[in-house]
Amino acid sequence: MEDDDRALLLRFQGGDRSAFETLVARYQRPIYNAALAILHRPEDASDVTQTVFLRLVERGDGYDPQYKFFSWLYRIAVNEALDVLRRGRHQTALDDDFDPADAEGRGPEDVLTRAEMSQQIRRGVMGLPVNDRVVLSLRHFSECSYEQIAEILDLDEKTVKSRLFEARRRLRGVLGDLGPG
Amino acid sequence: MNHAELSERIQTVLDGLATPDEERELERLLERDASARAAFNQWQRLFVALGRVPQAAPPEGLVAAVSAAAEARRAELNDAHQPFGTIDVIGDKRRERRTSSSWFVTGIGRYLGSGSTTENGIMSEQQQRSVFGNRKLWAGGAVAVLAVGVAMVAFDLPPKGDNVIGTVAPAERYRAPQDNAEPVKLADQTVAQLMQNDNFDRIVKDPQLQALSQDAGIRVLAQVMARSPEASRMILSNVEASRAASENVALAQALLGNVEASRAELAAVQAERNRANAVEAGRAEAGLQAERARMNAVEAGRVEAGLQAERARMNAVEAGRVEAGLQAERTRMNAAEAGRADLNRLIAQKFEASQAILASVEASRAALQNVAVAQAVLSNVEAGRVLLNVDASRATLQAAEAGRMVQKAEASRVQLDRAASADRKAAGN
Numbered sequence: 001m002e003d004d005d006r007a008l009l010l011r012f013q014g015g016d017r018s019a020f021e022t023l024v025a026r027y028q029r030p031i032y033n034a035a036l037a038i039l040h041r042p043e044d045a046s047d048v049t050q051t052v053f054l055r056l057v058e059r060g061d062g063y064d065p066q067y068k069f070f071s072w073l074y075r076i077a078v079n080e081a082l083d084v085l086r087r088g089r090h091q092t093a094l095d096d097d098f099d100p101a102d103a104e105g106r107g108p109e110d111v112l113t114r115a116e117m118s119q120q121i122r123r124g125v126m127g128l129p130v131n132d133r134v135v136l137s138l139r140h141f142s143e144c145s146y147e148q149i150a151e152i153l154d155l156d157e158k159t160v161k162s163r164l165f166e167a168r169r170r171l172r173g174v175l176g177d178l179g180p181g
Numbered sequence: 182m183n184h185a186e187l188s189e190r191i192q193t194v195l196d197g198l199a200t201p202d203e204e205r206e207l208e209r210l211l212e213r214d215a216s217a218r219a220a221f222n223q224w225q226r227l228f229v230a231l232g233r234v235p236q237a238a239p240p241e242g243l244v245a246a247v248s249a250a251a252e253a254r255r256a257e258l259n260d261a262h263q264p265f266g267t268i269d270v271i272g273d274k275r276r277e278r279r280t281s282s283s284w285f286v287t288g289i290g291r292y293l294g295s296g297s298t299t300e301n302g303i304m305s306e307q308q309q310r311s312v313f314g315n316r317k318l319w320a321g322g323a324v325a326v327l328a329v330g331v332a333m334v335a336f337d338l339p340p341k342g343d344n345v346i347g348t349v350a351p352a353e354r355y356r357a358p359q360d361n362a363e364p365v366k367l368a369d370q371t372v373a374q375l376m377q378n379d380n381f382d383r384i385v386k387d388p389q390l391q392a393l394s395q396d397a398g399i400r401v402l403a404q405v406m407a408r409s410p411e412a413s414r415m416i417l418s419n420v421e422a423s424r425a426a427s428e429n430v431a432l433a434q435a436l437l438g439n440v441e442a443s444r445a446e447l448a449a450v451q452a453e454r455n456r457a458n459a460v461e462a463g464r465a466e467a468g469l470q471a472e473r474a475r476m477n478a479v480e481a482g483r484v485e486a487g488l489q490a491e492r493a494r495m496n497a498v499e500a501g502r503v504e505a506g507l508q509a510e511r512t513r514m515n516a517a518e519a520g521r522a523d524l525n526r527l528i529a530q531k532f533e534a535s536q537a538i539l540a541s542v543e544a545s546r547a548a549l550q551n552v553a554v555a556q557a558v559l560s561n562v563e564a565g566r567v568l569l570n571v572d573a574s575r576a577t578l579q580a581a582e583a584g585r586m587v588q589k590a591e592a593s594r595v596q597l598d599r600a601a602s603a604d605r606k607a608a609g610n
Binding site: 028045057088120136164168 | 188189192196198223224226227228230231232233234235236237238239240243244246247248250251252254255258430431435523527
C-alpha cells in the first residue's frame with residue numbers, strides 16, 4: 001500500500017489527476033475521523049479534511065519519503081485539527097451516528113448495548129485533554145502503531161507509550177467500571 | 182508488581198507489545214490474584230469497547246468538494262494567466278485537454294448530484310469517451326447550454342411566481358371540433374421561452390461565449406452559477422475577499438462573527454506593524470546619523486565627539502525600545518480589554534487574508550456560505566465574469582412578459598396543428 005501511495009503521489013505530481021482522486025477516496029475517511037476525534041464537529045472535520053488534501057496539492061513536492069505517506073497526511077491532519085482547536089471553536093456533542101452495517105447479525109439488545117457503549121466511550125474521550133484525545137484516536141480509532149503515532153506526532157515511541165497509558169488511565173477514571181459488553 | 186506496574190503490563194499485553202516472558206509473568210499473576218484478574222477484565226473491556234467505536238462516514242460529496250477545491254487551487258498555482266485555456270484541435274494536447282475537463286466535470290458534477298461518475302469518484306475511460314467522444318454533437322449543443330446558464334444568471338430566470346402561466350389564445354380562422362375536451366397542457370416552457378428570447382439569440386452569437394462553450398469545465402461552471410446566481414455575483418464582486426474567505430474558513434468565520442470588532446483588531450494590528458516599522462526606521466536613521474557623526478568626528482580627530490555620537494545613538498535606540506515597549510503594552514491591554522486576543526493573533530498570522538475578507542464583508546459571507554460555489558467560480562474568475570456579464574448590459578427585455586408571449590405563441594401553434602390535422606382527416610373522409 002505504501003509503495004502504491006508513493007506511486008500515486010508521483011503520478012499526481014506528474015499531472016495525473018485521477019491519481020489524486022484515488023488518494024482522496026482512499027484517505028478521506030481516516031483523515032476525517034482523525035479530525036473528528038479531535039474536534040468533534042463534523043463541519044470542522046470536513047474543513048480539515050479538505051485542507052489536508054489542498055496541502056497535498058500545494059506541498060506535494062515537499063513530501064519527505066522518510067515518512068510513510070499516510071503518516072505524513074495524518075500529521076498534517078492532526079496539526080490542522082489542533083490549529084482549529086486552538087482558534088477556540090466551541091465543541092458541541094456529536095450525535096452518535098449509527099451505522100446499520102455494524103448491526104448485522106446481532107440482536108437488538110446487543111446492538112443497543114454496543115451503540116450506547118460507543119456513545120459512552122466517545123463522550124469519555126471527548127472529555128479528556130486534547131493530547132489524550134489525539135493519541136487515543138490515533139491508536140484505537142485509526143489503528144496506528146506506536147511507531148506511526150511517534151512519526152505523526154514527532155515524538156519518540158517511549159513518550160507515545162507513556163502518553164497513551166496515561167490517557168487510558170484517565171479515560172477509565174472518566175468511564176468508571178465497564179460492565180461486560 | 183504494584184498497581185501502576187500492573188496497569189502498565191496489562192496495557193502492554195493488550196496492545197500486543199509484550200514479550201513472551203512478560204505475558205507469562207502476567208498470566209501467572211492472574212492465576213493467583215483475583216484483584217489482578219478483575220483489573221485485567223476491566224482493561225480488556227475498555228480495549229474492546231474502544232475497538233468497537235464505529236468510524237464516522239465523511240459527509241457525502243466530500244470527495245467532490247475536495248476535487249473541485251484542489252482543481253481550483255492547482256489552476257491558481259499553475260495557470261494564473263490563462264483564464265480560458267486554449268482550444269486544441271490536434272494531437273495529444275486535445276486528449277489531455279479532455280482529460281482535464283473531465284476531471285473538473287467529475288468534481289463539480291458530483292457536487293451537483295449527477296450520477297455520471299463511478300462509485301469511487303473516478304470517471305472511467307469508457308465514460309470519458311462517451312462524454313467527449315462526439316465532439317461535434319457537444320459543440321452543437323454547447324453554446325445553447327452555456328447560453329441558458331448565462332441567461333439564467335444574467336436575467337435571473339426562471340422567474341418565480343405565477344406570471345408565466347400560459348394562456349391559450351383562440352384561433353381566428355376555421356376551428357374544427359375538438360376530439361376531446363381536455364384543455365391543452367403546455368409543458369415546462371421555461372427553456373423554450375428562454376431560447377426564443379432576443380437576448381438569448383444575442384448570447385448564442387456572442388463570440389466570447391462561443392469560445393467559452395468549447396470547454397466542458399466552463400459549461401459546468403455556468404450551471405453552478407445558474408444555480409447560485411446571487412452568491413456568484415457576490416463572490417465575483419470581490420474576488421480577493423471571496424478567495425481569502427473560502428481558503429480561510431475558520432478565519433473568515435471568526436472575522437465575520439463581529440465585523441466591527443474585527444475591523445478594530447485589524448486596525449490595531451496594522452498600527453502595531455506601522456509602529457514597528459517606524460521604530461525600525463528610526464533606529465536605522467539614528468544609527469546612520471550616529472555613524473556619520475562618528476566618521477566626522479574620527480576624521481576630525483575628535484574622539485570625544487564620536488563618543489557623544491555613540492551615546493546619542495544608544496539613547497535613541499533605548500528611547501525607541503521604551504516607546505516600543507509602551508505601545509506594545511498598550512496594544513496588549515486594548516486587546517485584553519476587548520477579550521479578543523485570539524482574534525488579534527489570528528489576524529496577525531493571516532493579515533493579508535484578514536484585510537481581504539474585511540474589505541468586502543458581503544462577498545466574504547457569500548463565499549463562506551457557498552464554499553463549493555466559490556471554489557468553482559474562483560477556479561476561473563475571468564470566465565465567471567464573462568458568464569455573469571455577457572449581454573447583461575444589453576438586456577432590456579422584460580423576462581416575464583416575454584415568457585407570456587412565447588407561451589401564447591406556442592399554444593396557438595398547437596391549436597393550429599390540431600386544426601390542420603382535423604382538416605386533413607375530414608378531407609380524407
